[in-house]
Amino acid sequence: MTAAAAPAASPASTGEQPGVRLARSRRKAELSLLLLAMVLVAAYAAMIEAKALDTVTSDFWVPAAALGLVFLGLHLVIRWLAPFADPALLPAVALLNGIGVGFLRRYDLAEAAPAERANLAVFAGTGGRQLAWTLAAVVLAAGLLAILRDHRSLSRYAYTLGLAGIVLVMIPAVLPGRFSEINGAKLWIRVGGFQIQPGEFAKLALLTFFAYYLVRKREVLSLASRRVLGIDFPRGRDLGPVLVVWLVSILVLVFEKDLGTSLLYFGMFVVTLYIATERVSWLLIGLILFFGGAYLAYLLGSTVGGPFANFYDRAQIWLDPFAEPYDRGYQLVQGLLTLGTGGLFGAGPGGGQPNLLPEVQTDFIFAGIGEEIGLFGLSALLVIYLLIVERGLRAALAVRDSFGKLLAGGLAFTLGLQVFVIVGGISKLIPLTGQTTPFLSAGGSSLMANWLLIAVLLRVSDGARRPVTGGGSAARPGGGPPEQLHGAPTEVIRP
Amino acid sequence: MPELVITVARFGFLVLLWIFVFTVVGVIRRDLFAGARSGRLVAAPRGVGASTGQPAPAGKPAKAKRGRAAHQMVVTAGQLAGTRITLGEAQITIGRAEDSTLVITDDYASARHARLVPRDGQWYVEDLGSTNGTYLDRAKVTGPTPVPLGVPIRIGRTSLELRP
Numbered sequence: 037m038t039a040a041a042a043p044a045a046s047p048a049s050t051g052e053q054p055g056v057r058l059a060r061s062r063r064k065a066e067l068s069l070l071l072l073a074m075v076l077v078a079a080y081a082a083m084i085e086a087k088a089l090d091t092v093t094s095d096f097w098v099p100a101a102a103l104g105l106v107f108l109g110l111h112l113v114i115r116w117l118a119p120f121a122d123p124a125l126l127p128a129v130a131l132l133n134g135i136g137v138g139f140l141r142r143y144d145l146a147e148a149a150p151a152e153r154a155n156l157a158v159f160a161g162t163g164g165r166q167l168a169w170t171l172a173a174v175v176l177a178a179g180l181l182a183i184l185r186d187h188r189s190l191s192r193y194a195y196t197l198g199l200a201g202i203v204l205v206m207i208p209a210v211l212p213g214r215f216s217e218i219n220g221a222k223l224w225i226r227v228g229g230f231q232i233q234p235g236e237f238a239k240l241a242l243l244t245f246f247a248y249y250l251v252r253k254r255e256v257l258s259l260a261s262r263r264v265l266g267i268d269f270p271r272g273r274d275l276g277p278v279l280v281v282w283l284v285s286i287l288v289l290v291f292e293k294d295l296g297t298s299l300l301y302f303g304m305f306v307v308t309l310y311i312a313t314e315r316v317s318w319l320l321i322g323l324i325l326f327f328g329g330a331y332l333a334y335l336l337g338s339t340v341g342g343p344f345a346n347f348y349d350r351a352q353i354w355l356d357p358f359a360e361p362y363d364r365g366y367q368l369v370q371g372l373l374t375l376g377t378g379g380l381f382g383a384g385p386g387g388g389q390p391n392l393l394p395e396v397q398t399d400f401i402f403a404g405i406g407e408e409i410g411l412f413g414l415s416a417l418l419v420i421y422l423l424i425v426e427r428g429l430r431a432a433l434a435v436r437d438s439f440g441k442l443l444a445g446g447l448a449f450t451l452g453l454q455v456f457v458i459v460g461g462i463s464k465l466i467p468l469t470g471q472t473t474p475f476l477s478a479g480g481s482s483l484m485a486n487w488l489l490i491a492v493l494l495r496v497s498d499g500a501r502r503p504v505t506g507g508g509s510a511a512r513p514g515g516g517p518p519e520q521l522h523g524a525p526t527e528v529i530r531p
Numbered sequence: 532m533p534e535l536v537i538t539v540a541r542f543g544f545l546v547l548l549w550i551f552v553f554t555v556v557g558v559i560r561r562d563l564f565a566g567a568r569s570g571r572l573v574a575a576p577r578g579v580g581a582s583t584g585q586p587a588p589a590g591k592p593a594k595a596k597r598g599r600a601a602h603q604m605v606v607t608a609g610q611l612a613g614t615r616i617t618l619g620e621a622q623i624t625i626g627r628a629e630d631s632t633l634v635i636t637d638d639y640a641s642a643r644h645a646r647l648v649p650r651d652g653q654w655y656v657e658d659l660g661s662t663n664g665t666y667l668d669r670a671k672v673t674g675p676t677p678v679p680l681g682v683p684i685r686i687g688r689t690s691l692e693l694r695p
Contacts, residue, residue, distance in 0.1 A: 065558045083540050124555050384541035416548040433613040503619040
């Protein structure tokens with residue numbers, strides 16, 4: 037590497053003070069991306085009306101504008117509270133959320149009687165509710181940014197959060213079916229007309245606990261090992277916690293009848309373990325345990341039945357959905373046909389028939405959207421998810437403390453895994469399970485939990501990118517005056 | 532609505548969607564390569580000084596790099612590998628102590644191991660009386676020593692470099 041390889045330092049880089057050039061917060065980039073995202077959402081809404089109603093009503097822009105205001109509010113909060121947060125996260129999530137709201141309104145249009153379609157109120161139906169949930173979720177995310185000024189303070193509540201997480205996971209399992217069961221999956225708490233999915237929040241709480249626990253145990257887990265076939269395997273006694281989590285996730289699978297959630301928890305734990313110890317063996321052990329467990333559940337389901345029967349059913353549908361296309365396989369078959377109808381470029385927003393697809397507003401929203409924007413559009417959405425995950429992992433790489441690394445890495449991976457589980461499910465790559473598609477699916481719990489996740493990622497990325505200020509830690513705003521003075525270089529100021 | 536308008540709008544929307552994706556990628560790209568204008572993205576091979584091709588003798592910073600200020604500190608080896616710290620006007624403290632700027636959990640690091648101090652745009656590394664010492668490339672750091680760009684500072688199993 038010779039110095040000549042570098043271009044003669046441009047004036048911009050020599051003239052400035054060190055640190056000034058890089059200490060950019062990039063908030064303007066965030067704002068312009070956000071505006072572009074809202075333009076897209078408005079265009080999506082207009083096209084839906086043009087195709088489904090044959091005319092664009094005068095207030096097609098209202099949901100997009102409302103969303104735009106909400107996200108602009110969050111943007112201002114970020115400017116104020118987390119000025120160095122990642123600029124790509126908010127616009128990417130805002131676009132997904134906006135497309136979700138737009139599609140849900142499109143679903144309302146399809147459900148409404150043809151005569152009523154033109155006067156369907158903007159804030160009515162599933163779309164309107166989703167808009168309200170978005171507002172609530174964004175307020176919650178802003179609140180978290182306000183309370184949580186430094187992600188490391190989360191580690192103080194790690195055990196509390198861990199306990200809360202386990203309780204949240206267990207509540208639907210122990211509640212009687214009529215309070216907790218929807219479509220065969222016991223994932224809910226239903227009180228009156230109101231329902232929440234505690235598992236969505238448990239995800240965040242458990243991950244915080246995992247990150248904290250593994251930061252404390254990483255040395256034991258990574259140093260003591262036996263080498264077999266070139267891979268370091270941990271000692272038997274260190275396998276304890278991973279076996280416990282495996283057991284819990286299998287119990288979730290059995291009692292809540294949900295493969296997706298159980299896969300999510302287990303994957304989350306194994307990956308944080310892997311990030312903490314840098315041992316590939318954990319991934320191998322995790323995969324073997326999970327596939328072994330799932331296969332065992334399948335075998336038990338076919339012979340014993342009982343609590344395993346639901347999983348066996350789902351696996352059967354997955355293996356051959358066209359065996360009973362009008363019965364058990366109906367939903368998956370319709371989903372596959374919907375995606376097929378969409379083809380490469382889709383039928384155009386508003387051109388599909390989402391009302392023919394059961395659960396299109398929640399589990400199958402990705403198929404419903406796919407029918408209208410095609411593979412070309414769907415892959416754009418998937419790339420946006422990928423970028424969000426990448427930004428999370430980037431924040432994990434750049435942040436300076438191990439807890440933050442594990443937390444951000446784990447959260448980003450969890451989001452990616454959830455997208456994989458549901459998109460894999462509707463495209464028949466893995467057995468279908470009732471996961472929500474983050475930011476797209478109708479439902480307040482999922483939206484709120486995922487916005488909280490984004491708030492934590494924003495907080496971690498702010499801590500990672502903030503230039504060092506005080507003599508002490510970077511993430512502590514300002515630092516104490518004595519620390520700043522301590523060791524500060526003395527300078528003679530000449531006129 | 533004329534069919535033509537709808538068809539154009541349909542493909543226009545898909546194109547706009549991808550334009551959004553690529554704009555986001557562009558923002559991320561600018562973000563990743565901020566401070567790496569020299570086009571040098573990988574660390575110099577071990578023991579190779581940034582400018583001379585030979586280990587820079589301690590106390591004699593590489594002259595060729597003068598005038599190019601360090602903007603980032605990158606951890607190139609150890610548990611925190613990949614961590615970047617954007618350099619400002621303030622000193623960077625390194626050690627196991629929780630209030631260090633860079634908290635390294637390394638068996639060979641002391642609580643307050645070393646610090647990096649800027650003066651006139653040049654960064655100096657100073658050992659804070661650590662047990663196992665701080666090394667600038669191969670030479671043990673005894674007093675405040677100027678740190679050339681791209682020359683590894685070794686603390687226990689951790690290696691750091693200054694980057695433009």
